[in-house]
Amino acid sequence: MAKIVILGAGIAGHTAAAHLRRKLNKTHEVLVVSPNSNYQWVPSNIWVGIGKMTSKDIIFPLKPLYKKKGIGFKQAKVMSFYPEGSNQLIKPHVKVEYVTGEREGTEELVDYDYLINATGPKLAFDLTPGLIPGIHNTYSVCTFGHATEAWKALKELIATVKKTGENAKIIIGTGHAKSTCQGAAFEYILNVEKVINDSGLRDKFEITWLSNEYDLGDFGMDGMLLKYGRKNISSAEMVKSVFEDRGIKWITKSGVNKIEKGVAFYENLAGERKEAHFDFAMLIPAFSGHGFKSYDKAGQENTSKLFKGFMLVDADYSSKPYEEWTAQDWPETYQNPSYDNIFAPGIAFAPPHSISRPRKNEAGTEIYPAPPRTGMPSGITAKLVADNIIDQIKNNNKNLSHKGSMANMGAACIASAGYGAFSGSGVSITTFPIVPDYKKYPKTQGRKLGKTFGDIGLAGHWLKLTLHYAFLYKAKMKPFWWIIPE
């Protein structure tokens, strides 16, 4: 009887656990190890950050759900990996440390037959000196706690401007030369602009997009050519139109390298070093691996077999220039090449390279987005990992027939552009594939036009809200939850 241990209870980990539990009988053990007590629907943090939702609208406790469904749960964090076992325990295992309750701080060895590493990213605020949520007037919306704090500060700023009549500056974008998740920052800037507009103080605020993208609309995906109504336009043109319409300024090609109170120091691709001043900023940090270590049977460190920052999977990691990148570089099964019972879906896997063209300035500073792995591919890759494990357990089929490369997968990005039942708006973008395949679609920037399209309007807001409720319903594993696609 098999034991499957899942590290992390975010979109990827929770999806894998839910599918495994549904499809495997109870003689097999499904165990989740994660430090968070709640599941959070991260995409709706944007609305927490503008006070339209509170944390209770986007989270629910995991323990009761897992108990009801027969999924084991340890509120603990993984510390190190022993994929060959160790002198303490013969079976492959991980060392975990409890983070709460009576056992807080105590360590335990957790053995497994299959291991799914879905620990996502470390929010590496430390890579940008001074970028600390809640300090120096900079905020984050990466967690519901951060987003709650961001809204409190923004609300106070709006109240101050109302009272004093003084002008204020807001900066939203990326807080590191190689940050990713531009989509989330894009949503937040549009939502903040609408909140300020609704307060009647729009003329008092200068709102600026500050980002490491070469051009607007890059989104860490090398930008895209998309169908917009009957026209074909670039994502740069689309985002530029939205910003111009909303009176939002922009600074691109820039990597923030230091924050002091109310000042972002940045360097751009032209090699200039500049400062941007603000009263409120929301800057997405760099995402990094967690720095886990791994050991072989004899206790010798063998971290390089499992990790290259994030976890190594079936990607082509050989270093080659942008011109030689291919769709085939991207992983398909998310299986670790050294240990075939370890998988890493979602953000936890190490991408072969970025998606956007890498660029650096004369001083050698690299300024370009890291590749995003959004919620949808995180869910899809988690489900296919679960399905491959199920195939192995039930049918002894080791072929890994479930495959899903981000270069052969569509994604929808429904970016909220303002909250409101009738005054809201959303920018809906779909791309196929997520990673451009320049050989297959040479004339349309690596993507299939039509399946790559954009739309702006109130319907986008309704869609985003529908997805919020649908995905929380699914995550709560309510009746027929599995019908809702990832």
Add this chain to the structure above:
Amino acid sequence: MKFTKLNKFTMKNPLIQVFKFVYLSVKIMFVVALGHGSTRN
């Protein structure tokens, strides 16, 4: 590209947007739910 008054009217008109909502939901399902796979063979 600059949004015209007609563009903005279309983007905000709830009636038009109800149809858009249905259209977008179907189209998005078509793009994302129609499968994913390998690139290597």
